[in-house]
Amino acid sequence: MKIAILGTRGVPNYYGGFEQFAEFFSVYLVEKGHEVFVYNSHNHPFQEKTFHGVNIIHQNDPEHKFGTFGQFIYDYNCILDTRKRDFDIILQLGYTSNSIWFFLLPKKPIIITNMDGLEWKRTKYSKLVKQFLKFAERLAAVSSDYLVSDSLGIKSFLIDKYNKESAYIAYGAHLFTNPDETIISDYNVTKNNYNMIMARFEPENNLEIVLDGVVLNAEKTPILVIGNHETKYGNFLKTKYKENENIRFLGGIYNITHLNNLRYFSNIYFHGHSVGGTNPSLLEAMASKAFVIAHNNHFNKAILKENGYYFSNPQEVKNILETIKKNDNLQLVQNNFDAIENEFNWDKINGEYLQLFEECISKSEERIQ
Numbered sequence: 201m202k203i204a205i206l207g208t209r210g211v212p213n214y215y216g217g218f219e220q221f222a223e224f225f226s227v228y229l230v231e232k233g234h235e236v237f238v239y240n241s242h243n244h245p246f247q248e249k250t251f252h253g254v255n256i257i258h259q260n261d262p263e264h265k266f267g268t269f270g271q272f273i274y275d276y277n278c279i280l281d282t283r284k285r286d287f288d289i290i291l292q293l294g295y296t297s298n299s300i301w302f303f304l305l306p307k308k309p310i311i312i313t314n315m316d317g318l319e320w321k322r323t324k325y326s327k328l329v330k331q332f333l334k335f336a337e338r339l340a341a342v343s344s345d346y347l348v349s350d351s352l353g354i355k356s357f358l359i360d361k362y363n364k365e366s367a368y369i370a371y372g373a374h375l376f377t378n379p380d381e382t383i384i385s386d387y388n389v390t391k392n393n394y395n396m397i398m399a400r401f402e403p404e405n406n407l408e409i410v411l412d413g414v415v416l417n418a419e420k421t422p423i424l425v426i427g428n429h430e431t432k433y434g435n436f437l438k439t440k441y442k443e444n445e446n447i448r449f450l451g452g453i454y455n456i457t458h459l460n461n462l463r464y465f466s467n468i469y470f471h472g473h474s475v476g477g478t479n480p481s482l483l484e485a486m487a488s489k490a491f492v493i494a495h496n497n498h499f500n501k502a503i504l505k506e507n508g509y510y511f512s513n514p515q516e517v518k519n520i521l522e523t524i525k526k527n528d529n530l531q532l533v534q535n536n537f538d539a540i541e542n543e544f545n546w547d548k549i550n551g552e553y554l555q556l557f558e559e560c561i562s563k564s565e566e567r568i569q
Contacts, residue, residue, distance in 0.1 A: 201234045201235070201288045201289055201557060201561065202234070202235045202237075202285070202286065202287050202288045202289075203229060203234055203235065203236050203237070203287065203288065203289045203290075203291065203557070204236075204237045204238075204239070204282055204285065204287045204289070204290045204291065204309070205222050205225070205226055205236070205237070205238045205239070205291045205293065206238075206239040206275070206278045206279070206282070206290065206291070206292055206293070206298065207275070207291075207292045207293035207294045207295075207298055207314075208222045208238075208239075208293050209240070209241045209244060209261070210222075210238060210239065210240025210241050210244040210246065210256070210258075211223040211226060211238050211240065211246070211251055211254065211256070212246055212251060214244070214245055214246075217371065217480040218293040218294060218314075218316075220480070221293070221371065221372070221549075222238055222293060223251075224372070224546050224550060225549075225550050225553060226238050226251075226254040227251075227252045227253070227254060228546075228547075228550040228554070229254075229550075229554065230252065230253035230254055231253075232554060235255070236253075236254045236255065237254070237255040237256075237257055237285065237287070238251075238254055238255070238256055238257070239257050239258075239259055239278040239281070240256050240257065240258050240259070241258070241259070241261035241263070241274060242258045242259060242260050242261050243261060243264065244258065257278075257281060259274060259277040259278050259281060260273070260274065260277050261273075261274035261277075262274070268297075271296070271297040272297045272300070274297075275297045275298035275301060276301050276304075278298075279298065279301045279304050279305055280304060282305065282306055282309070283304070283305075283306045286308070287306070287308075287309040288308075288309055288310065288561065289309055289310045289312060289557055289560065289561070290305065290306075290309045290310070290311050290312070291312050291313075291314070291553075292311065292312070292313040292314065292340070292344070293314050293316075294313075294314065294315075294316045295313060295315060295316065295336050295337060295339070295340030296316075296319055296333065296336055297336075298340075299313075299336045299337070299339040299340035299343065300336060300339060302339055302340070302343040302344075305343075310345045310346065310560045310561065310564055311343070311344045311345045311346075312344065312345065312346045312347070312348060312556070312557070312560065313340050313344040313346075313347055313348065314347075314348040314349075314350065315337070315340065315341070315347055315348065315349055315354055315358065315366065316350070319333045319337070338362065341358060341361075341362040341364050342362065342364070345560070346366075346367065346556070346560055347364055347365070347366035347367070348366055348367050348368075348369050348553075348556070349366040349367070349368050349369075350368075350369060350370055350371050350478040351368075351370070351478045351499055351502055351503075352368055352502045353498045353499050353502060354366070355368045367552075367556050369549060369552045369553055369556070370478045370503075370543070370544055370549060371478040371479075371480055371483055371544065371549065372483065372544050372545055372546040372548070372549040372550075373480070373483035373484050373486065373487040373540050373544055373545075373546075374487060374546065375487050375537070375540055375541060375545075376460040376463075376464060376487055376488040376489065379460075379461055379464045379465065380457075380461055381461075381465060383457065383458055383461040383462075384461055384462055384465050386458070387424065387450070387462065388422075389422055389424070389462075389465075391465045392465065392466075392467045392525075392526060392527065393421065393422075393467065394421060394422040394423065394424060394466055394467060395414075395421060395422070395423045395424070395466060395467050395468040395469070395470065395521070396423060396424040396425075396426060396462060396463070396466045396468075396469055396470070397410050397411075397423065397424075397425055397426070397469070397470040397471075397472060398425075398426040398427055398459075398469075398481060398485075399426075399427050399471075399472055399473060399481070400427055400428070401427055401428065401429055401431050401433045401434040401437065402433060403433065404473070404474050404475045405472045405473050405474070406472030406473075406474060406495050407425065407437060407472055408437060408440075409472065409495075409511070409512075409513060409514055409517065410423075410470045410472055410511075410514075410517055411423070411425070411437065411440075411441055411444075411447055412514035412517070413511070413513075413514040413515070413516070413517020413518045413520075413521065414444070414446070414447060414517065414518075414521065415441070415444055415447075415514075416514055416515065416517075416518040417517075417518045417521040417522060419521070419522070420444075420445075420446040421446060421467070421521070422446050422448055423446060423447055423448065423470075424448050424450055424462065424466075425437075425447060425448065425449045425450065426450050426451075426452070426453050426459075426462075427451070427452055428451060428452045429449050429451060430451075434449075437449075459484075459488075460484075460488045463484070463485050463488035463489075463490040464488045464489050464490065466490060466491070466526070467491065467525060467526045468491055468493050468520070468521070468524070468526065469485050469490035469491060469492050469493070470493050470494075470511075470517075471485060471492055471493070471494040471495065471500065472494075472495045473495065473499070473500070474495050474497045474499070474500075475499075478499070478502075478503060478544075479499070479500075482494070482500065482503055482504075483503070483540060483544050486503075486504075486536035486537060486539060486540050486544075487537065487540040487544075489533050489534075489536075489537050490533070491526035491529055491532070491533050492504060492507075492508045492536065493508060493509045493510070493511060493517075493520055493524075494508050494509075494510055494511075495510070495511060495512070496510035496511060496512045503539075504536065507532045507535040507536050507539070508532065508536070509524060
């Protein structure tokens, strides 16, 4: 098959979840004998024409000049280019800035779209932007030939909202098996004597609920708050908790070895995300043998099932901190680690995508006959 992947800033991954998936999946497809093209931003750090056999197509991306609006131009440029290439399949990762150009997509290829999360639920967006995101979501849902959901919650939503079936294919993570306790000393913490939360500083990630619960707890165990806090909401939280010395805002940490070790040696890892599908950071925490306490919502429960504890308000966070320890729940930790190995590993995820592609091609050929 001749396959295009668009909707990301490009590969190799320098940015986030979809870019990481595009890197792993595109290389996997090449190893299986397929011809693969990934669209990259023109200012992506990787400027070569191929990456481990994957063809790289750089397209003009004016996001650095125009902000979010530049993403629409970048996707427009990518979609126009697909009209020249005679692809069999075009995989779109997300829909936010590309679905409005659906009418420009070439007619021959099969269009498969990963619908990502419910972007319009994010509180950072204005009412007008949320309305546009709902419109873009609808366009993607009704114009794509096939849809992919990375969580069962998104799958159910697409059926209820648009009467559209989708293939449930989760996200993946790599198992962390080489802990090094000396690394966490750089952060002035010791094994099992600190908690942590890692997220973008946005209200729907519930950092405030967790930190309010930390304040209510009499025991002042350090909690590491990881993520870029140089934002309006970040400044609000730093001001609110400035008297609480056990709440440590560390900023973003991008060294994956350090992150894995911090998760591995923590007592409690709070996961506050409440919007979207399968969150990569939750899977990475499970793969790092973190003891996960998650916000009580169906997205998180679909992944953790009975192998975690859940919170909805600061009082529940306080009660968890007072009564629950990692060392008493090592079986839950192991169950989550096993789930990554058996259900959320990249080989399985990549194989499920390839199987979907093959089924879509087969159905297309049957219709032609």
